[in-house]
Amino acid sequence: MNCMLCNGKTRVYNRRTHKNGKEYRGRRCNECGHEFRTYEVNQFTLLDAFDNHLPDEAVDRLADILEIEFPELIRERRFPEKYLKQAKENGIAYQTFRTRVLRYKWDLERASTAPILGEENIS
Numbered sequence: 001m002n003c004m005l006c007n008g009k010t011r012v013y014n015r016r017t018h019k020n021g022k023e024y025r026g027r028r029c030n031e032c033g034h035e036f037r038t039y040e041v042n043q044f045t046l047l048d049a050f051d052n053h054l055p056d057e058a059v060d061r062l063a064d065i066l067e068i069e070f071p072e073l074i075r076e077r078r079f080p081e082k083y084l085k086q087a088k089e090n091g092i093a094y095q096t097f098r099t100r101v102l103r104y105k106w107d108l109e110r111a112s113t114a115p116i117l118g119e120e121n122i123s
Contacts (some may be wrong), residue, residue, distance in 0.1 A: 003029035005029070005032055005034045006021070008032060009029070010028060012025045012026065013026050021041070022041075023040050044102075047059060050062055051095065062098075079108065080096075080108065083111070084112075090115070092112060097111050097112055100114075
């Protein structure tokens with residue numbers, strides 16, 4: 001990993017597990033001595049965190065960017081391609097589909113087919 005300040009090579013000088021169970025690494029730049037921490041976070045945890053604070057459209061865009069920038073993350077899809085395709089055909093964004101399944105515990109069929117309610121449908 002490269003330093004965020006000078007782009008020099010860094011090395012791990014400390015590895016710990018935080019109280020929340022997440023592992024972090026203390027890194028130090030070999031060039032400028034800058035120290036910083038890195039945490040390993042999977043894409044779903046990251047998107048869940050964004051989902052709690054950003055509009056759905058922004059989270060969907062971030063999910064798209066992650067898929068473009070880090071295609072290796074997509075090798076192990078969490079959801080069957082059949083349902084992802086079905087959701088897309090029904091105008092249901094990936095983040096909406098994912099939220100329906102993970103947060104609201106909908107089954108895959110319902111999550112990929114139930115129409116999205118617009119403001120005109122809400123009384």
